[in-house]
Amino acid sequence: MSEQVLEIRTPFHEFEVGFNVIIDLITPGTRVLDLGCGSGTLLARLRDEKDVEGCGVELDQEKVIRCTERGIRVMTLDLDHGLEGFPDLSYEYVVLSRTLQQIINPERLVREMLRVGSKSIIAFPNFANWKIALRYLLTGRTPIVKTFPHPWFNSPDIHRVTISDFRHFIDDIGGKIEKEIFITKDTPGTNIFWPNGRAEWGCFQISAQ
Amino acid sequence: MDQIGVVETQYLQFDGLRLESGGYLGPLTVAYETYGKFNDKRDNAVLVLHALSGDAHAAGLDENGRTGWWDGMIGPGKGIDTNKYFVICSNCLGGCKGTTGPTSINPDTGGAYGRSFPLITIGDMVNVQAMLVEKLGISKLHTVIGGSMGGMQALDWACRYGDRLKSAVVIAATARLSPQGIAFNWVGRNAIRSDPVIPLNQSDSTSSDRKSGRGLAVARMIGHITYLSEETMQAKFGRKRTLRDMDGTTYSLGENEGFGGEFEIESYLQHKGSSFMERFDEDSYIIITKAIDYFDLVRQCGDMVTAVENITAKMFIISFTSDWLYPTSMSMAIVRALQAAKKHVSFVEVDLPYGHDSFLVPQGMPTLTRIVRGFLKGV
Known part of the structure; x- marks a missing residue:
């Protein structure tokens, strides 16, 4: 049986609302480091819409080449090896979108992000969403849903992280949450009722304290 | 026009060059070729830099x-x-292909x-290229690009x-050669030195019969092994034998040049070595590999x-996953330094098996x- 080829991250067109949220957070004319930048779609938009000086980090060769072809500065690096080599506070923003749940050691990477960027923006799927939780509870099996689209035994999403988890985690590592945006049914909101149970995606802007 | 067609090598003369070692080398000839046309602003020049045997x-x-x-890579x-x-x-x-080197005439x-050709450095080579670029009327190059x-x-x-270039593409290179690389170059130079056909005293070193020496061929064979990967050798040659198989009781030590080796990889190396012997000069090989060995930006600065x-x-x-002579770690050392100095740097490790x-x-x-087209466009 041939192994299924996984689409590693939620495709861009399915996360457009998320990208809009991230773009809204970023001040024009700043430097942005996009970790797991894919084909450079976010950085191309940031360059065109916000005059951002961007740099992407990506491991997939085809996507790295796409970035280069689009004139996006890119580096072939494995995020699981951290951000060694990037000087302290060398970017205004470090972005990690749709990737946190796939990093072997998120603590190390997020600490590195706080070191390298003045602000970090992290967007990730929320496993505590009530539909997922309910299915988990009723069927007793790891649900396969839009935000976690792969079966547990063959999935790049090695962490089933929740909004609540993330808040505690940032607190534990001494970071500061500056902004929280929750996406439910393709609609972003900052002050929604019961985000941990209702949000499909969380998008946090954090900084070192 | 969709092909470059026939190109003629051109030559420019210079008075000479103060070498990094302190000596003076002159007069100087530089052989070069050009492809394409200047734009009105003369800011579209790309300088291509060749590797050891180019x-x-x-x-x-x-x-x-x-x-x-x-x-x-180059063409319409x-x-x-x-x-x-x-x-x-x-x-x-x-x-040994037109620019001043050991085969050139020493005016003295x-x-x-x-x-007796003086020891030169990578920096000397670059200074000569800069003289050429200036003479061609280019104040700022669009790109300087080269591999190895x-x-x-x-x-x-x-x-x-x-201030004289807008961008540089550094392919499969290093800021300082590894001891492994130096070792292979040393063995290559030793092969040349050990060749009994070559007269070792300088006055005789240009006599024509020395060309029958096979030391240079051996040096080239060693080089070729280091340029390939285990995977390519396996895929390209495997354990395949040539048609001129041995009978099981006799074997070749490579002494019969026309005969080639038993295994295809042997014949391949034999062929590469022999053709290199025809087209390259051993003193050039020695002087250039020494320049490569000495290149060390860390020590210099x-x-x-x-x-x-x-x-x-x-x-x-740019580095290649299968390159064990100039591995990715060496390119990474350059990248890290550029990052630390807050320079504009892109880095691609290309997954190729060759x-x-x-x-x-x-x-x-x-x-x-x-990759190259994309980068040049974005400069």
Whole structure:
């Protein structure tokens, strides 16, 4: 049986609302480091819409080449090896979108992000969403849903992280949450009722304290 | 025009050059070729830098119909598009393809320099290229690009002439050769030195019969092993035997040159060695490998970050996953220094199986073309 080829991250067109949220957070004319930048779609938009000086980090060769072809500065690096080599506070923003749940050691990477960027923006799927939780509870099996689209035994999403988890985690590592945006049914909101149970995606802007 | 066609190598004369060692070398001839046309602002020039055994003939055909060493990359519509860029490639200082080197006439003696040719550095080669670029009326190059030794030169260019280039592409190179690399070069030079046919005293070193020496061929064979990967050797040759198989009781030590080896890999190396012997000069080989061995930006500047301090060019560092002679870790050392110095740097590790030669083999060209074309456009 041939192994299924996984689409590693939620495709861009399915996360457009998320990208809009991230773009809204970023001040024009700043430097942005996009970790797991894919084909450079976010950085191309940031360059065109916000005059951002961007740099992407990506491991997939085809996507790295796409970035280069689009004139996006890119580096072939494995995020699981951290951000060694990037000087302290060398970017205004470090972005990690749709990737946190796939990093072997998120603590190390997020600490590195706080070191390298003045602000970090992290967007990730929320496993505590009530539909997922309910299915988990009723069927007793790891649900396969839009935000976690792969079966547990063959999935790049090695962490089933929740909004609540993330808040505690940032607190534990001494970071500061500056902004929280929750996406439910393709609609972003900052002050929604019961985000941990209702949000499909969380998008946090954090900084070192 | 969709092909470059036949290109003629051109020559320029210079008074001479103050070498980094302190000596003076002159007069100087530089052999070069150009492809494409200048634009009105003369800011579309791309300087291509060859590796150890390369020459000025990078693209198109020479008068004998021989294709240039990077013809897959340079030409109309190719990675370095000659419809857009004015491309220059010159034979490096110390070479044997038209630029002043050991085979050139020493004005003091009236004979060829031979082994008395002074020790030169990568920096000397770069200084000669800079003289050529200036003479061609270019105040700022669009890009300097090269692989292996050419990549060392591209890096040196960016450090040395910060304001004279907009970007540099450093392919399969290093800021300092590894002891492993030095070791292979040493063995190569030893093969040349040990060759009994070669007279070792300088006055005789240019006599024509020394060309029958096979030391240079052995050096080239060693080189070729280091340019390939285990995977390519396996795929290309495996354990296949040539048709001239041995009978099981006799064997060849490579002593019969026309005969070749038993295994296909042996015949391949034999062929590479023999053809190199015909087209290259052993003193050039010695002088150029010494320059490669000595190249060390860390030693030159104290540390890597200081070495890259004056760089203003956009830097693009490329390595290959299968290159064990100039491995990714060496490219990473350059990248890290550029990052620490807050320079504009891109880095791509290209997944190709062809070893150090990945930037030269036709199979790698489609991937490399997309990368180089994309970068040049974005400069």
